[in-house]
Amino acid sequence: MMTQFRRFLPAAALSVLLLAPSESRAQATPQRTPTPNDTLISPEVLSDRRVTFRIYAPKATDVTLRGDWMEGPGVVKLEKDEKGVWAATVGPLTPDFYSYAFAVDGVRTLDPKNAMIKQGVASLDNMFLLPGAEVAFAENRPVPHGEIRQVWYQSSTLGQQRRMHVYTPPGYDAGRDRYPVFYLLHGGGDEDSGWGTIGRAGFILDNLLAEKKARPMIVVMPNGSLPRPANLPPATPGVPPDPAVTAALQDRFTNELMKDIVPVVEKNFRVLTGRENRAIAGLSMGGGQTTRVVTSHPDQFAYVAVWSAGVNPQVNADFEQRNAAFLASADKLNKQIKLFSISVGDKDFALAGSKNLAELLKKRGIEHQVHVSGGGHTWINWRRYLSEFAPLLFR
Numbered sequence: 001m002m003t004q005f006r007r008f009l010p011a012a013a014l015s016v017l018l019l020a021p022s023e024s025r026a027q028a029t030p031q032r033t034p035t036p037n038d039t040l041i042s043p044e045v046l047s048d049r050r051v052t053f054r055i056y057a058p059k060a061t062d063v064t065l066r067g068d069w070m071e072g073p074g075v076v077k078l079e080k081d082e083k084g085v086w087a088a089t090v091g092p093l094t095p096d097f098y099s100y101a102f103a104v105d106g107v108r109t110l111d112p113k114n115a116m117i118k119q120g121v122a123s124l125d126n127m128f129l130l131p132g133a134e135v136a137f138a139e140n141r142p143v144p145h146g147e148i149r150q151v152w153y154q155s156s157t158l159g160q161q162r163r164m165h166v167y168t169p170p171g172y173d174a175g176r177d178r179y180p181v182f183y184l185l186h187g188g189g190d191e192d193s194g195w196g197t198i199g200r201a202g203f204i205l206d207n208l209l210a211e212k213k214a215r216p217m218i219v220v221m222p223n224g225s226l227p228r229p230a231n232l233p234p235a236t237p238g239v240p241p242d243p244a245v246t247a248a249l250q251d252r253f254t255n256e257l258m259k260d261i262v263p264v265v266e267k268n269f270r271v272l273t274g275r276e277n278r279a280i281a282g283l284s285m286g287g288g289q290t291t292r293v294v295t296s297h298p299d300q301f302a303y304v305a306v307w308s309a310g311v312n313p314q315v316n317a318d319f320e321q322r323n324a325a326f327l328a329s330a331d332k333l334n335k336q337i338k339l340f341s342i343s344v345g346d347k348d349f350a351l352a353g354s355k356n357l358a359e360l361l362k363k364r365g366i367e368h369q370v371h372v373s374g375g376g377h378t379w380i381n382w383r384r385y386l387s388e389f390a391p392l393l394f395r
Contacts, residue, residue: 036083042113043100043128050091051130053100055111058084060104067100068378069093071347075103095132096380099125099198118198120189121225127198136207137387138200143210144170148196153264157256158226164261165192166269167202167219169209178270180277180394182219183257183301184386185286187308192223198379204387214391217279218269222261224253224286243318250292257293258300275336279393281305283382284350291357294340295326298333303393305341307385308377310353311360319360330365339392340368343385345375 037056044052053065055078063086064075078086099118102109108123116127131139146169155162169179184201186194195201201219208214228234229252232245266273280301282290287309294304311319320327340361344354351372358370371388375381 036085037112040085040113042111043126045128045130046089046091048092049095049130049132050089051093051128052087052089053078053102053111054085054087054113055102055104055109056085057104060086062103062105064103065090065100066103067098068380069096069098071376078102093130095130095134097127097129097135097138097198097200097383099127099379101125119191119193121191123189125198138204138207138383140203141207141210143206145206146170146172146202146209148202151264151268153260155256155260157252157260162223162256162260163192164220164222165196166221166265167196167205168269169216169218170206172218172270176270177216178272179216179218180279181265181269181271182217182279182281182303182390182393183261184219184221185224185280185282185289186221187282187284187286187382188225191225192221195219195221199386200383201386204383205390208387208390215394217390217394218265218271220261220265222257224282224289226252226256240312240314243315246288247292247318247322250289251296253289254293254296257289258297275300275302277302277394279303279305281307281341281386281389282309283307283385284309284377287350294337295323298326298329299336302336302338304337304339305343305385305389306354306357307343307382308345308348308350308354310342310344310350310355310357312353313356316356316360327360327364327366330367334365334367337367340366341371341389341392342368343371343373343381343389345373345377345381347374347376348381349377 035056040054040056042054046052055063057063063078065078065088066075076088076090078088080086102111110124111126114126114128118125118127146167149166151164151166152161184195201221205219209216232248235241265271278301280290280293287306290304290306294301342354342358344351358368361368373381
């Protein structure tokens, strides 16, 4: 049949028909002009611990960089070369895990050459590791690893499915042991993946357990960013929130935690129950949520940590009124809560509020610890707070 078919084809048509598939595609696909973006490296960690950032944006007129190693306001301006590549070098930086983002002509932009992403509620950041001894506690080291699982559950608070991340220690699936539970809360703008990505919680726990510095535990990382109820007024940037609105939002999360999250965890994981086997800690917004959870349910957690959060001195009267029963129970609390820890950086905008919370507890005779570290309101501090707090739990 092929011989007969070929007999009636013009020679030109036959040559097209018999072209190899790869030759046909090559002729149909226009050749792409190479650009400097093809071989661009960003970020590039240099031997002296400086870091160079680059982005190919030949039509842009202004490119800036903001990273969480920067304290205070301001940005780093990138310079453009004749090929359209913008670049800037920062540092030297202390070895750590960092996040950053570009702004190209005023538009927040991810680094397209870096696939390491931190997800938030309404934004994304890039991440990179600057390796070194200072960050070994949070690195992916050759030790037994636990697992961070995504767990979906029905929220009676919101009437919908919600997600949390749950860390189980090495050997969990192969064993039958039951474990204490640490509820670990993120801050504003983040969601339940934050502690597992930029927070490095899984690797921090793996390394502590490998060094026998912490007791094996399950770590529950819920999504504390609940949608704002329609009956509450919208937040106004730059205006301090109404204490009543803040309390309502914190109570909403507390309800979700105690009525939905804790029961789901205790039903579906091999956990030890009761106050002695529960810890809770949170940063920033999560620190405020932690405070509200503990003041409203003081008999449910024996270990508490508030990081980069506190009580604005201007709302002391409201705080003391809402938490009168808690503040009046020092003798009972000092027996129930084995550790109440407050940590904040000396350049953190939450410093005054953290110190004020400590003063309120001190005035009422409630035992607690205060730790003021260096640094600001960043994951650089919060990872270290976790590495220092976890070894103290369930002892």
